[in-house]
Amino acid sequence: MWQTRTLYPSVPGVFLAVWAAISLLPQGIRAEPPTNAPPGAPTEWVLKREPSPAWAPLPENPGDASKVPVEWLDEHGAVYLHNSTRLLLTPDGTTTTSSTQIIRLLGRKAIATLGDHRDIVFDPSYEKCVLNHAFVVGTDGPRRELESRHCQMRDVVTDFAVYQNDKQAILSFPGLQVGDTVVVQWTTTGKNPEYKGHSFGRFTLGMVGYPTLEEVISLGVPAGRKFRARLKGLTLAPSRNTRDGMDWIEWKANQLPPLELEDAQSADTRDLEPEISFSTFSSWEEVGQWQANLRPDLWTVTPSIAALIDKVLGPDGKNLPPSTKATRLAHWVKRNIRYLSVGVGHHFTPHSPGDVLANRHGDCKDTAQLLVLMMIHAGLKAELASLGVKGDGQVDEDIPSPWATHALVVVRLPESDGSDSGTRTRWIDTTEDLSGWDQLNEMDTDRLCYLVGPKGTCRLERTPAALAQDCQWVIQNRLKIRADGSASLNRIVTATGEAAVSYRDAFLEEPPARRKRYLEEQLQDLASQVSVTGLKIDPANLQDFDAPLRFEIELELKGLFDPPEDPGEPVALPLTEHIAWDTWFGKKVRFPAGNKPFNQGQPLQVDSSWEVEAERGVVLKELPEESKTITPWGSLSRAARAEPSGKKFLLRFRATRLPAEVRGQDRGQYLRFLDSARDLWQAVLPIQVLEVAKP
Numbered sequence: 001m002w003q004t005r006t007l008y009p010s011v012p013g014v015f016l017a018v019w020a021a022i023s024l025l026p027q028g029i030r031a032e033p034p035t036n037a038p039p040g041a042p043t044e045w046v047l048k049r050e051p052s053p054a055w056a057p058l059p060e061n062p063g064d065a066s067k068v069p070v071e072w073l074d075e076h077g078a079v080y081l082h083n084s085t086r087l088l089l090t091p092d093g094t095t096t097t098s099s100t101q102i103i104r105l106l107g108r109k110a111i112a113t114l115g116d117h118r119d120i121v122f123d124p125s126y127e128k129c130v131l132n133h134a135f136v137v138g139t140d141g142p143r144r145e146l147e148s149r150h151c152q153m154r155d156v157v158t159d160f161a162v163y164q165n166d167k168q169a170i171l172s173f174p175g176l177q178v179g180d181t182v183v184v185q186w187t188t189t190g191k192n193p194e195y196k197g198h199s200f201g202r203f204t205l206g207m208v209g210y211p212t213l214e215e216v217i218s219l220g221v222p223a224g225r226k227f228r229a230r231l232k233g234l235t236l237a238p239s240r241n242t243r244d245g246m247d248w249i250e251w252k253a254n255q256l257p258p259l260e261l262e263d264a265q266s267a268d269t270r271d272l273e274p275e276i277s278f279s280t281f282s283s284w285e286e287v288g289q290w291q292a293n294l295r296p297d298l299w300t301v302t303p304s305i306a307a308l309i310d311k312v313l314g315p316d317g318k319n320l321p322p323s324t325k326a327t328r329l330a331h332w333v334k335r336n337i338r339y340l341s342v343g344v345g346h347h348f349t350p351h352s353p354g355d356v357l358a359n360r361h362g363d364c365k366d367t368a369q370l371l372v373l374m375m376i377h378a379g380l381k382a383e384l385a386s387l388g389v390k391g392d393g394q395v396d397e398d399i400p401s402p403w404a405t406h407a408l409v410v411v412r413l414p415e416s417d418g419s420d421s422g423t424r425t426r427w428i429d430t431t432e433d434l435s436g437w438d439q440l441n442e443m444d445t446d447r448l449c450y451l452v453g454p455k456g457t458c459r460l461e462r463t464p465a466a467l468a469q470d471c472q473w474v475i476q477n478r479l480k481i482r483a484d485g486s487a488s489l490n491r492i493v494t495a496t497g498e499a500a501v502s503y504r505d506a507f508l509e510e511p512p513a514r515r516k517r518y519l520e521e522q523l524q525d526l527a528s529q530v531s532v533t534g535l536k537i538d539p540a541n542l543q544d545f546d547a548p549l550r551f552e553i554e555l556e557l558k559g560l561f562d563p564p565e566d567p568g569e570p571v572a573l574p575l576t577e578h579i580a581w582d583t584w585f586g587k588k589v590r591f592p593a594g595n596k597p598f599n600q601g602q603p604l605q606v607d608s609s610w611e612v613e614a615e616r617g618v619v620l621k622e623l624p625e626e627s628k629t630i631t632p633w634g635s636l637s638r639a640a641r642a643e644p645s646g647k648k649f650l651l652r653f654r655a656t657r658l659p660a661e662v663r664g665q666d667r668g669q670y671l672r673f674l675d676s677a678r679d680l681w682q683a684v685l686p687i688q689v690l691e692v693a694k695p
Contacts (some may be wrong), residue, residue, distance in 0.1 A: 013043050019159070043275045046153040047120075047131040047169055055220070055244075056086045056098035063137035063181040065104050065213075069255065072211050076258075077102055077110030080207050081181065084216035088246065089280070093197030094454045100185040103210075110210075111176045115233070117420075120169035120186050121156060125192030125344045134171055139179035146171055160296075162341040162363070183690060194348050196290065199225055200279035200401040205234065206256040217276055218250040224335045226282045228399050234274035243336055251276065259592055266600035268661075269592040270391045279401035284450060287400050288458025291384075294349040298369060299454045300376045302354040308332075309374050322413045325378050330409070330428050330437040331545065333371045339431050348402055357372070367430035368407040376454060382411040385427070385449040387463065395448040397460055409445065412452055427463055436546045439497060442466050442602040468603040468656050471498040475608040481573065483689050485563045485616035489526070489555040498602060500521060500549040519553055525578055529561025564689055570621065571689055577608035578684040584634075585677045595664030600633060602661045610651040617691030621648050624683040631673050634658045636680050651683055 051060055059082055082102040089095050100117065105111050122129040134146035141289070150173065156166040173182055203217050221227045223245050231238070231251055238251045248572040259536055261267050281287050292298070310317060312332045318346075319330075322627040341363035343351060350369040356362040357370060366441060368384055375382035386404035388394055395404065409428040426438040435441070445466040452458050478490040495503055506518040521528050534554035541550060563572050583604060591598050614620050620642070628637040640651050655677075662670045 003520075007082045017330070018340035019485070031300045043148060045148045046360035047129060047133065047186070048150055050130040050187070053086075053088075053131045053187060054098065055088065056100070056187070056218075057085075057183075058100065058133055058183070058185055059102065059261075059348045062102045062183045067535055068104070068213055073106060076211055077106050078114055078208055079212045080104075080215075082210040082214050082216075083212050084218070085203055086218040086220070087199070087400050087553075089199045089222070089225075091225075092188065092191070093195065093199075094191045095188060095195075095199055096189045098185065098187040100133075101665075102184075103180075104180065105176060105178060105597065106181050107178060111178070112182075113119050114182070115173055115176050116649055117173070117182065117184050118168060118172040120171070120184075121166050123166050123189045124188070125165050126192055129167075129169070129186060129188045131169070131434075132185040132187055134173075134184050136173055137174065137181040137183065139177065142177070146173060150174060161339055161341065161535050163340075165344050166630075180322070184596050194294065194345055198280045198290070198498060200281065200403055202278075202403060203276045204259065205231075205251075205276070206259045206275035207258045208261065211258050213254065213257040215253045215256055216250065217226060217247060219278055220246040220248045221280065223247050225280065226281050226409070227278070227281075228282075228395065229276060229278035230399055231274065231276045232335070232396070232414070233272055250378075255383040260592060268321075268390060269596055272592075272596050273366060275393055277396045277399040277401065277403070279399050279403075282398040284400045284458045284460065285456075287402055287450060288452045288566050289456040290450045291402055291458075292385075292456035295352065297352045297354070298350060299373060299376075300353070301373060302357075305353060305374065306377065309378055310355065313378065316470070322380055324430075325544070326375060326380055326411050326413060326438065327437045327663065329371060329374050329378060330430070333367055333374070333430050334437070336360060336435045337367045337370065337430070339363060339367075341658045348404075364429075364431050365407040366427075371428065371430055373411050375411055381423075383451040383453045384408075385410045385461070385463075387444070387447040387449040389443040389447065391443070394627060395450055395460070397448060404450075408440075408449065410449075411462070434501050434508070434545060436497070439470075440464070440466075441498060441501075450532060462674065466659055468605045468658065469497070471602050472496040473499050473606045473608070475577065475579070477574075477608065477610045478613070479611045479617055481560060481618055481687070482615050482629055483563065483691050485559055485561045487527070487557045487560045489557055491553045491555065492550070493553070494548050494550045496548040499604070502550055504542065504545070507537060523555065525559035525581075526555075526560070529557070530557045531558075561687075567690055569689050570690060573685040573687050574682055575610055575612070575651060577653045579584070579608070580606045580636075580653070580681055584655065584657055585674045588676065589671065591662075591667055597663050597668070598659055598670075599661055600616075600659075602657075604655075605656045605659045606653070608653045610649075610653075612651065612685065613650040614647050614687065615688060619688040619690060620647065620686055621686040623649060624651070624685065625679045629680060632658070633660045633662065633670060634675065636677050638680050638683060640683065649685065653681060653683075655681070 064493065065081055072079055080101065082100060084100045087095060103114055109553065120129065126523040151172065154168055154170065156164050156168045158164060163541065171184060176422055187442045192695050204513055205215050206212050223242055229249055234251055235255065236251055238249050239248050259273055265686065299446045309693050312328050313320060337356060338361045340361035345453045347625045351362060352562045353370040356366045369632055372382045372384050385408040387406055388404060400432045409430060411426050411428065412423040413426060415424055416423045427440050428438055429440055432439065432441060440463060446461055447463045447464060448460060450458055450460055474494040476492040479487055482485045507515050516534055520530050532553060533556055533597040541547060561571050564571055586645050626639050629635060636655045639652045
């Protein structure tokens with residue numbers, strides 16, 4: 001990824017103990033910080049201290065909370081009274097950014113979360129960071145300055161697949177009490193060597209988890225320089241002025257609600273958050289030339305790369321159909337270059353393709369650049385696509401900019417190999433190593449991209465939308481029920497597209513015991529005890545990522561139903577298909593704030609058939625009713641029939657979730673649809689146990 005969002009701060013365990021200890025203090029006693037530093041405490045600041053820039057003054061009365069809505073005081077643990085970012089671009093390309101945060105703490109939980117300020121992050125390879133202000137305004141008025149011993153510096157925490165050069169300053173404010181106001185202002189200055197004199201980026205208005213009373217975004221560039229900026233997701237006219245040889249544009253927003261917590265369910269909602277895009281690039285053609293020339297060897301085919309292409313394509317590689325070439329090259333990169341993002345000046349600049357091949361690791365732009373180069377050398381028409389994945393925002397066609405958070409490969413193939421009747425576009429995510437060669441996951445779909453070729457040409461194109469057939473399960477179940485409440489189940493699963501990825505991840509290079517444990521966990525709701533007694537997977541099919549995955553499971557179920565005390569008493573046997581519950585209507589719905597649309601997630605299809613047979617001593621009494629529901633968000637059906645012998649029932653559940661949003665006015669109807677879906681998606685079979693057998 002090229003750019004990450006500020007994550008909702010986690011609550012370290014150490015603060016829980018501190019929180020508990022402070023909460024036991026008698027009323028009226030304030031936990032003041034010690035006035036004298038303990039022996040060995042640092043006396044020098046890890047951040048240089050300087051006054052605020054003249055163009056970024058601190059608000060006159062930072063502790064004033066008189067305009068905070070009353071309901072905020074009751075509903076939230078903290079309020080950002082003021083949040084501002086002011087960016088100044090000088091003629092030589094140096095960028096100075098001044099940030100100010102003023103936070104009123106309203107509860108103990110917020111103190112535990114925000115008492116350590118973690119938002120100061122900078123790249124020391126080209127940036128200098130200074131601390132302008134760091135103090136607390138108490139409820140009784142006095143201002144308490146932060147001391148040097150309460151400021152620490154550390155490397156930005158990584159997930160061991162993304163290594164950043166950034167440093168993070170931690171300001172640990174001592175003696176915080178409910179009602180205190182924390183004030184922090186810092187300024188970073190630097191000339192990013194990747195930007196080559198340009199400035200571009202994005203600012204999201206609002207803070208995750210807490211409301212904001214006032215937010216200010218100011219952008220300044222040398223007077224007369226081409227500069228574009230736009231606010232999306234909020235109707236707010238900016239102010240413009242020219243002073244001291246700089247053109248300024250400023251947005252000031254009031255009473256912003258909290259931003260959505262970051263999880264998979266909120267990705268589409270986060271795309272709708274108020275956001276300012278800005279750029280000094282004048283056109284997409286200029287963006288293309290900039291990207292194509294980030295480093296001189298981006299489009300150089302080294303002897304080792306050429307030799308690899310020949311090896312992957314084989315001795316008859318030149319005569320292979322274009323689709324076969326693309327498939328082989330894509331799978332080789334996906335399966336042989338592991339994901340790892342590391343390096344200074346690597347936010348937008350890929351590593352040399354030769355180095356990526358030699359190291360056998362790289363991030364999305366590294367592997368995409370390598371694959372594009374290999375495909376072009378093999379005679380294919382390929383380009384590098386840059387985009388923002390769901391939750392990170394869309395590329396803004398009206399603001400030409402290299403901003404992106406992910407990279408894909410685009411290759412154009414003849415409609416039918418060898419003909420000139422037209423071309424078809426295939427999209428490749430090189431970081432998806434367990435999926436088909438041209439399979440995109442939901443986060444990549446329906447995203448606007450800018451495409452760049454080796455000569456710096458640049459154009460915009462959108463990735464295809466996700467379809468239900470891209471994620472499909474077909475399940476055949478044969479259930480034999482016994483009088484003691486146990487049963488045997490034969491289950492054949494065929495998973496297509498995204499549905500196959502999790503299975504391949506669980507099965508590939510895993511011993512039989514782990515594979516069985518995974519399946520038992522998936523099916524644990526079938527009965528009180530579920531045991532996998534057999535699993536058949538064709539190794540060739542497991543390794544064929546372009547084909548649907550098919551596997552067969554043998555299971556023993558105990559406690560499928562409770563046998564009656566007396567023979568002949570009716571017993572209810574519920575049957576359903578857990579996949580649709582786990583992926584759709586069994587999940588809790590969290591509608592976004594306001595009237596923002598709700599996205600259901602990956603479109604999908606589930607087709608589950610059940611052949612239910614009664615063994616000796618068990619009689620199947622009657623069929624469940626057939627049912628069908630069709631809505632704008634999807635359809636479900638339940639069909640049933642009995643064989644003439646009366647010993648076997650056939651059931652079939654089918655569900656299709658469509659790529660349709662739930663608008664604000666339709667929320668009630670959607671919830672009613674989910675309620676009806678839950679009823680439809682289970683069949684209660686009345687059975688009669690003639691011979692009571694104890695398990």
